[in-house]
Amino acid sequence: MNRILRPEIECMPRTELEGLQLDYLKRTVPKLYATVPFYKAKMDEMGLDPFRVKTLSDVRYLPVTVKDDLRAAYPYKMFAAPMRDIVRIHASSGTTGSISVVGYTQYDIDMWSECVARSIIAAGGTKDDIIHVAYGYGIFTGGLGLHYGAEWIGACAIPVSGGNTKRQVQFLRDLVTVGGMGCTPSYALLIAETARALGEDPSTFPLRYGIYGAEPWSENIRRELERELGISAYDIYGLSEIMGPGVGFECEYQSGLHINEDHFLVEVLDPETHEPLPDGEYGEIAFTTIDKEGMPLLRYNTRDISRIIPEPCPCGRTTRRLQRIMGRSDDMIIIRGVNVFPSQIEQVLMQFSDRLAPQYQVIVSKKGALDNLEVQVELKPGFDFDEISSLENLHHQVKAAISSELAITIDLKLVEPHAIERTQGKAVRLIDKR
């Protein structure tokens, strides 16, 4: 299969790729020292000579950047390029509602577009395709990111954005005569569900592929989307602070996210010591943007939990792969001392997809002094609950399966179809009332 946009880069021998990374890094570190007071202060404080980066592994001595640093730099203090060279601004929101701003030069926009273009080609897209973009357009990076990537390869982008789900169904049916779509996986599920409710079978639409990202999702959700929409579903990874979607993407083997390593140096950090971990071990993912101009970041800790897959990919790309993101270390809930990710619960629920809908919510509260975790999940429409023993059996099986996966006892509540509120952006899976 030839689904590689830039084989001379994506399949470059590792030694050459690492040489290229080092060249970029040797330029970017002194530039940051000279232009961004935050990095100058950090390096001075650490006694670091910005010209002493000699090997790629020297990256471990560079300062780590965290979200709070970006907030403190609001709005433009992290920019390394003068404002006259900035052609675009995006922003990312934090959980506390504060916003951090990202600036792009034309070089950055072109580089980003090409990264997304690589993702589309890897998903089987071509220049003849029509691509339905249902990520939100605006200051967040999803919509415009995929849009520019589609145009980069010469495909036709439809900037549908989020919302008006009935119209989404109509466009997918009528306008996307050849091609694919992109949005969050939970919104894709809502579109499929809405199509069914309108009496349509979305698996008969001409859509070939979906490029889904911006929230963690599971292998089971992938299968559900592929079956419901009659497509191949691919993961795309990215974050506004680093660039936007396209930092990493899945190839036709659907087994991990190839990092665009000619632009992003990836590390896995121990969540406690922040020391780099070897390939294969789980930790917090950090990126250094080695050739960005507008707002390069050193070792930005995404707080996403994953690992680097040590084995090479059969597709021929030499870029290393990141395992599907397990969740953010911020999403990790600690229940009675046990670490729990909502994605683990989702994995279990999908084993019951014959009787349960892929809509759930996790509610954490205090029951007396103890933490309590309740999972609410919707019954599938058409489930025969009249024989109440079938409800009881399902209840016991699901409760036992989740409790055993998480190694803690949970409460389960089966709820009516459509009882859980739908969202058009990232799904709200966790409500922590503690």
Added chain:
Amino acid sequence: MAQQLSVFLENAPGHLSRLTRFLGDNNINMHALFVADTGDYGVARILCDQTARAVEVLRDAGFSVTVTEVVAVEVPDKPGGLADLLDDIAAADIDISYSYCFVDPATKNACNVFRLKDPGAAQLIRDAGYRVLLDTDL
């Protein structure tokens, strides 16, 4: 055979009254109501005068409804009538999921409703000489 509505209820205060009030407001008359619950969940099983319309208005209002085929059998109006019926059903080896009893408003006779594991077994009850009511009889 008769069509029974089954409505999924969260086992919380107010859910059953909301359901019955809703049916009343829509001029749907219930002949029988039987609530089964597990402590966590409840299912309201209902025989009413306009089953198809009830399903439509309930679904529109967001209730989770299924329709189940049940067998409503007139209980002979004599002492031990229900016991005889149950004996005959046991003797015919008919598997029952559940049953409940109500008074048929038309005839004032007692009537017993069965959900059978095998709906085809209704014929065996007829063969034993019992009157199996249809939706139109209710």
